[in-house]
Amino acid sequence: MDDSWKEWVHITKLDPDKVIDNDAVAEIATSGTDALMLSGTLNVTQENMRELITQVKEYDLPVVVEPAGPEAVVLEEVDGLFVPSVLNTPDMRWMVGKHQYWVKHNSIDWTKVVPEAYIVLNPASSVGKVTGAICDISAEDVAAYAEVADQYFSFPVVYIEYSGTYGDPTVVAAAAEVISDARLFYGGGINNAEKAAEMGRLADTIVVGNAVYDDGVSALKATVKAVH
Numbered sequence: 600m601d602d603s604w605k606e607w608v609h610i611t612k613l614d615p616d617k618v619i620d621n622d623a624v625a626e627i628a629t630s631g632t633d634a635l636m637l638s639g640t641l642n643v644t645q646e647n648m649r650e651l652i653t654q655v656k657e658y659d660l661p662v663v664v665e666p667a668g669p670e671a672v673v674l675e676e677v678d679g680l681f682v683p684s685v686l687n688t689p690d691m692r693w694m695v696g697k698h699q700y701w702v703k704h705n706s707i708d709w710t711k712v713v714p715e716a717y718i719v720l721n722p723a724s725s726v727g728k729v730t731g732a733i734c735d736i737s738a739e740d741v742a743a744y745a746e747v748a749d750q751y752f753s754f755p756v757v758y759i760e761y762s763g764t765y766g767d768p769t770v771v772a773a774a775a776e777v778i779s780d781a782r783l784f785y786g787g788g789i790n791n792a793e794k795a796a797e798m799g800r801l802a803d804t805i806v807v808g809n810a811v812y813d814d815g816v817s818a819l820k821a822t823v824k825a826v827h
C-alpha cells in the first residue's frame with residue numbers, strides 16, 4: 600500500500616454481509632469517493648468478501664479490506680488491508696490477541712497493511728457489542744487514547760468509530776487537537792451534506808457506510824460533494 604491513502608478525504612464502506620446491486624456500485628465508483636473499504640463485523644466470510652471484491656474490482660478506484668478477524672482477511676485483488684486495533688476495550692483479543700494469532704499462522708506482507716487505532720463510541724453498534732468497548736468515556740478520555748495511539752504506538756490512523764449513529768463533534772475535535780502525525784478518520788451516521796461537512800472539517804477523512812444501504816447513492820453523493 601503506497602502512501603496515496605493519506606490523501607483520501609472520503610471513504611465509502613461496503614459491508615460483505617449486505618447486498619448491493621451493480622448499478623449502485625457503478626454510481627458509487629464514479630461518485631468521487633476516494634476509496635472503497637470492504638468491511639463488516641458480523642457474518643463476514645472469505646466467500647462473501649470475495650464476492651464483493653469481484654463486484655467492485657472492475658472500477659478503477661482503490662479497494663481496501665478491513666477485516667474483523669484473521670478469518671476475514673482477503674488480500675488478492677485488493678490494494679491494501681486496514682487492520683483495526685480497539686483501544687477502549689478491556690478484551691485484549693481486539694487490541695493485540697487476534698493480531699498475534701494471525702501473524703503466528705500466516706506470513707504477512709506488511710507493505711500492504713495499514714494499522715488503525717479504533718476508539719469505538721457507539722455501544723449499540725455490532726462492533727461495540729462484539730468488542731466489549733467502553734463507550735461512555737469523555738472527550739478528554741478519547742483525546743488521551745488518540746494521543747497514545749499517535750505518539751506512543753505511532754498508529755498511522757486514529758479512527759473515531761460511532762458506527763450506526765452520528766457522533767459528538769466536540770469529541771472528534773478533542774482528538775484532532777492532540778494528533779500530530781496520524782490521519783484522523785471519522786465514521787458514524789453520516790447521511791447528508793451537513794454532517795459530512797461538519798465532521799469533514801474536524802477529521803482528515805470521513806467514512807460513510809450505512810447511508811449507502813439506508814438512504815441510497817444520492818445521499819452518498821451528497822456526502823462526497825460536501826468534502827470534495
Ligand SMILES: CC(C)=CCC/C(C)=C/CC/C(C)=C/CC/C(C)=C/COP(=O)(O)OP(=O)(O)O
Binds near residue numbers: 639
Ligand atoms: C488481526 C486481524 C487480521 C483482524 C482483527 C481486527 C480487529 C481487532 C477488529 C475489531 C473491530 C472490528 C470488529 C472491526 C470491523 C469493521 C467495522 C467497524 C465494521 C462496521 O461496524 P458494524 O458495527 O459492523 O456496523 P453495522 O452494525 O452497521 O454492521
Ligand SMILES: O=P(O)(O)OC[C@@H](O)CO
Binds near residue numbers: 612
Ligand atoms: O455505517 P456508518 O454509520 O456510516 O459508519 C461508517 C463506519 O464508521 C462503520 O465502521
Ligand SMILES: [Mg+2]
Binds near residue numbers: 616638640
Ligand atoms: Mg456490520
